[in-house]
Amino acid sequence: MPTPRPRRLFASLSFVLACWAGSATAGDVVVSAASSLTDAFKAVATAYEAKHPGTKVVLNFAASDVLLQQIANGAPADVFASADQKAMDKAQAQGVLLNGSRKNFATNQLVLIVPTTSQLTITGLKDLEKPSIKRIAYGDPASVPVGRYTQAALQADGSWQAVSAKAVLAANVRQSLDYVARDEVDAGFVFATDAAIAKDKVKVELRVNSPTPISYPIAVVAQSKHVADAQAFENFVLSPEGQQLLAKSGFLKP
Amino acid sequence: MGIWFPLLLSLKVAICATALNLLLGVAVAFGLSRWRSPLRDLVDSLLTLPLVLPPTVLGYYLLVLLGRRGVFGAWLERWGINPVFTWEGAVIASTLVAFPLIQKAARAAFENVDPQLESAARVLGLPERAVFFRVSLPLASKGITAGALLAFARALGEFGATLMIAGNLPGRTQTLSVAIYAAVQAGDDRGANILVVVASITCVVVLLIAGRLAPNRSRVPVS
Numbered sequence: 001m002p003t004p005r006p007r008r009l010f011a012s013l014s015f016v017l018a019c020w021a022g023s024a025t026a027g028d029v030v031v032s033a034a035s036s037l038t039d040a041f042k043a044v045a046t047a048y049e050a051k052h053p054g055t056k057v058v059l060n061f062a063a064s065d066v067l068l069q070q071i072a073n074g075a076p077a078d079v080f081a082s083a084d085q086k087a088m089d090k091a092q093a094q095g096v097l098l099n100g101s102r103k104n105f106a107t108n109q110l111v112l113i114v115p116t117t118s119q120l121t122i123t124g125l126k127d128l129e130k131p132s133i134k135r136i137a138y139g140d141p142a143s144v145p146v147g148r149y150t151q152a153a154l155q156a157d158g159s160w161q162a163v164s165a166k167a168v169l170a171a172n173v174r175q176s177l178d179y180v181a182r183d184e185v186d187a188g189f190v191f192a193t194d195a196a197i198a199k200d201k202v203k204v205e206l207r208v209n210s211p212t213p214i215s216y217p218i219a220v221v222a223q224s225k226h227v228a229d230a231q232a233f234e235n236f237v238l239s240p241e242g243q244q245l246l247a248k249s250g251f252l253k254p
Numbered sequence: 255m256g257i258w259f260p261l262l263l264s265l266k267v268a269i270c271a272t273a274l275n276l277l278l279g280v281a282v283a284f285g286l287s288r289w290r291s292p293l294r295d296l297v298d299s300l301l302t303l304p305l306v307l308p309p310t311v312l313g314y315y316l317l318v319l320l321g322r323r324g325v326f327g328a329w330l331e332r333w334g335i336n337p338v339f340t341w342e343g344a345v346i347a348s349t350l351v352a353f354p355l356i357q358k359a360a361r362a363a364f365e366n367v368d369p370q371l372e373s374a375a376r377v378l379g380l381p382e383r384a385v386f387f388r389v390s391l392p393l394a395s396k397g398i399t400a401g402a403l404l405a406f407a408r409a410l411g412e413f414g415a416t417l418m419i420a421g422n423l424p425g426r427t428q429t430l431s432v433a434i435y436a437a438v439q440a441g442d443d444r445g446a447n448i449l450v451v452v453a454s455i456t457c458v459v460v461l462l463i464a465g466r467l468a469p470n471r472s473r474v475p476v477s
């Protein structure tokens with residue numbers, strides 16, 4: 001038997017690796033969920049898989065509008081869970097959602113966080129205009145829901161102009177959290193559930209009133225090839241068990 | 255969204271990074287080409303790392319080193335310097351990423367200089383400094399120019415490490431690549447289309463200029 005040539009060996013190896021690392025297969029449900037749902041949905045997916053042997057939940061986390069772009073461009077997602085109604089409205093307007101599958105499943109709270117080592121005292125949004133605060137992180141309002149909530153809250157308060165001049169725009173809520181945790185910015189806007197996972201590095205300075213309620217919608221994607229499984233996952237999120245897991249991560253009732 | 259700021263910022267960053275790399279890369283390349291030591295290969299591999307490591311790894315290293323809580327960052331902070339989220343941070347990222355391109359090209363060029371010419375210059379009484387500036391460097395300049403052009407193009411398009419250390423601050427650190435990324439994420443196809451056309455035209459212009467600058471026989475092919 002001739003010894004395999006290095007190039008052929010390399011080709012077969014890459015093929016094996018490609019198959020091994022292969023993306024979603026037949027029994028998989030691909031769930032595209034907002035970044036703030038990272039920890040909660042991991043727990044929900046594990047519980048769902050335990051109840052439905054043979055079904056694997058593949059999670060895809062990013063800013064809601066990024067997920068929407070992927071779905072609108074034909075990414076094979078089965079379920080879409082966004083952090084605000086606007087991203088879901090856009091999805092509905094583009095006709096990528098299964099009719100009647102859209103439901104609200106959780107609410108959240110907007111908070112202002114600072115590094116635990118911070119000496120700043122912030123009692124209101126107006127304090128962010130102080131010159132001692134140089135950089136404020138929040139999601140890009142063009143693509144990240146938490147950025148839109150932040151913008152609306154600051155606009156209602158009249159401090160948007162001053163604060164946006166100090167903006168460090170993050171690609172998703174977890175990036176804002178990371179910037180604050182690393183002490184690279186003086187303050188940042190995230191959801192209460194995000195602040196809770198980094199308690200040792202950030203502290204909540206202010207609970208921010210959001211003019212629009214912070215509610216999370218979920219829906220089945222119209223072009224899904226696993227509508228039944230996708231609907232089953234959505235139902236599980238809305239079920240008492242799913243709701244309990246979300247509450248454990250700090251999410252509030254829809 | 256304005257297109258001028260991201261374009262000019264990208265050019266500024268690429269020019270600064272290339273200038274820095276010309277000094278650093280040529281000095282290191284000359285040193286390595288004349289250094290005889292078993293450690294040389296190890297040092298050479300370490301210096302080539304930015305070429306093969308994912309830019310996110312480099313960005314992470316930079317963030318951890320230069321961030322306010324970083325080893326150097328804490329020290330720099332005392333001098334009032336904080337490169338994270340500044341355009342200077344983008345220069346550092348681009349310089350690091352493009353460094354091996356100049357260093358490799360310059361080293362090959364120095365090693366191709368005929369040692370007899372350098373010896374002849376020494377015999378004729380030139381001091382070592384003059385041998386370098388009047389013989390070695392002019393003879394190697396073609397290779398160094400080619401490396402510098404590659405490094406410039408690489409720095410102009412730098413994305414991963416830049417995003418991690420300089421962030422996405424519109425009007426301050428938002429380079430062309432980062433602006434395109436932000437536009438696509440936001441579903442702003444019109445903005446993205448304008449920016450990618452600007453980026454493509456810029457690259458063609460850079461290549462054309464490169465073709466003009468390069469010595470006649472080694473014109474950089476534009477096609």
